[in-house]
Amino acid sequence: MWARKSKRRIEFGDFQTPIDLSGRICDLLVGQGLRPSSILEPTCGEGNLLLAALDRFVSVTHAIGVDINPEYITRVRARLATRSYSGQVNVFQGNFFDLDWRQVLDSLPDPVLVIGNPPWVTSSELSTLDSENLPQKTNFQGFSGLDAKTGKSNFATC
Known part of the structure; x- marks a missing residue:
């Protein structure tokens, strides 16, 4: 079981951004004066960066999180259910390489903050x-x- 999980983790470059680092990244961006209306996390994994951004950017009215792993999407949705955001948040399963990113970006009000830790393999x-x-x-x-x-x-x- 461990070998299979490890292979899958490597195959999908699945290394989650720690919660505290996610918060520090977003704090830095807030400190630089970023005020996005939308957040896009195209490889959201368990949602650490997406949730940190939603917690810190009060200007956000729309957010989208996407991940290839349906288990992660379930986890992100459960985490979102424990929080209250005034904006629209949409999290869905999708393959980064198959999505029409122009259409996704066009659905979001500007300015859009694209935030993430892309899979690395x-x-x-x-x-x-x-x-x-x-x-x-x-x-x-x-x-x-x-x-x-x-x-x-x-x-x-x-």
Whole structure:
């Protein structure tokens, strides 16, 4: 069981931002004068950053949290149920690579604070794990032949 959990944690780059660090990050942003109307946490995990932001930014009227893991979404919703916010908060399951982020951002009033601790795992590590959690890659510069197969192509996710 532990090995499976550990593999999944690595595969999804699942390392949660500690609650106290989340609060300190948001305190720093408040101290710099940020006054967002909306918060977007595109990889919210257990919700530590999202909740810290909601607790500190009184200007927020809308917030969205997204995570690929349905268990985390359930936990975030339970944590939200114990708090009272005057704005609209929407938390849902979704894959970062499959969402229409333009549509999500267009649904939020400006200014929008995008906050988060993106999952961290390399493509080579995912390959060694035989993971299916790989973003689609594209040759956005249109290189062909040897250039596309060597470092010149610089494949990136889009």
